[in-house]
Amino acid sequence: MKNTNLLHNPTAGDNDFSEKELVKLIEAEGFKCDYSSVKDEGWDDFKTETDFLIIAGGDGTVRRVAKALMERKRLDKQYPLALLPHGTANNIATALQITGEAKEIAKSWHNEHLQPFDIGKIYGLGDDRFFLEGFGYGVFPRLMKVMSKMEAEIGDTVEQKLKAALAVLYDIVLNYEAKECKIVADGVEHSGRYLMVEVMNIRSIGPNLFLAPDADPGDGELEIVTIPETQRKKFEAFILSQINGEDEKYKFPTIKAKSVELAWEGKDLHIDDERIKLEEPAGVTIEVQPKMLHFVITKSNLQ
Known part of the structure; x- marks a missing residue:
């Protein structure tokens, strides 16, 4: 036994x-x-x-x-x-x-x-930090901020909570101002203006957003999913398809890497389900630690 x-x-x-x-x-x-x-x-x-x-x-x-x-x-x-x-x-x-x-x-x-x-090990934020799901900037930490203020209004069931989060995310994406992010993945730069940059270890984050459908949490690599300003309409359509329960597949620009350096011009970020507000923008380095x-x-x- x-x-x-x-x-x-x-x-x-x-x-x-x-x-x-x-x-x-x-x-x-x-x-x-x-x-x-x-x-x-x-x-x-x-x-x-x-x-x-x-x-x-x-x-x-x-x-x-x-x-x-x-x-x-x-x-x-x-x-x-x-x-x-x-x-x-x-x-x-x-x-x-x-x-x-x-x-x-x-x-x-x-x-x-x-x-x-x-796991993804994070350096540059002072504490010993890691993530299982994802680390990122942009619309997702904004979603977490808004949802924290709506807790009493979003329903009691799991389905109601997920639907409410997707509806709020859709409104955020409509109006969010893209920000500059410097990305260096395994030594190669991919910088630009983005609505969202997510370093992911698994396929989905938050309200079951499948942003990295090919992610394998045990392959020794991370998936960096980027939503550039030019793909706002596509991202809006993706969220609407989730709200409507449609099975349409979407793919967004994704980079696989073992190590990534990030510098985002904003002060909001998240580590898994924790939203963090920085006093000043800070650069971070993330390294995959396999089989932890x-x-x-x-x-x-x-x-």
């Missing part, structure tokens, strides 16, 4: 499952399950005998667990991560093709395969 530690965010998403229901579901599949709420002190005091950690939460909870693991000493035990997607966007689970009912996901852990997952995490998936997820 494998030992697991369930790390649960009880406030994530639509709150589909209680603590007791989640533990019962996992133990019904033959796993021993210890429970921890990520809202409680000591949740990250993992036992040595634990075989893997189970995260029931959204992308923010995954990031919080990843940070705890990366702060451990190299000689400490490192734990694989299994996901029960339980948030609003669940971009990380989507990138790993982990979808479906919680019971079926738990059943799949018997046929586990460990998928390596890179490993997620439990089934082999069929790779196809």
Whole structure:
């Protein structure tokens, strides 16, 4: 019997499952399950005998667990991560093709395969910072700023929240003033005026915006997605297609790189789901750090 530690965010998403229901579901599949709420002190005091950690939460909870693991000493035990997607966007689970009912996901852990997952390490902002999903400038941090002021108005369900975010993003893109950004990717310059510059590790960010459909979070490279001023209309059409639930495919200029230097003339940026306001524009360097995490998936997820 494998030992697991369930790390649960009880406030994530639509709150589909209680603590007791989640533990019962996992133990019904033959796993021993210890429970921890990520809202409680000591949740990250993992036992040595634990075989893997189970995260029931959204992308923010995954990031919080990843940070705890990366702060451990190299000689400490490192734990694989299994996901029960339980948030609003669940971009990380989507990138790993982990979808479906919680019971079926738990059943799949018997046929586990460990998928390596890179991170983006950020230099130049003072603190020790990293991202799992993406780092960027432009319309997306503006969206985060607006949405933070509308929390009481955007509905209760996951679908309502995602639709509201897309509608706000569309309005922002209509009026956003493009800004100059210096981009040097693996030594090659790609500077220009952009509505958005996103350095991505996975396919989607925010309200399930699939900006980098070919991104592989375990390939040792990052995807730099740029929306130049000249593609404003195309970006507007892309967002409208998302709002209307259409399956039309869009591709935007993308650069693959292991290292990227960025200098944006504005002061707003984001790291995953955290918006940051700088006092002055600052240049940053981002380097991929391969295989820092490993997620439990089934082999069929790779196809």
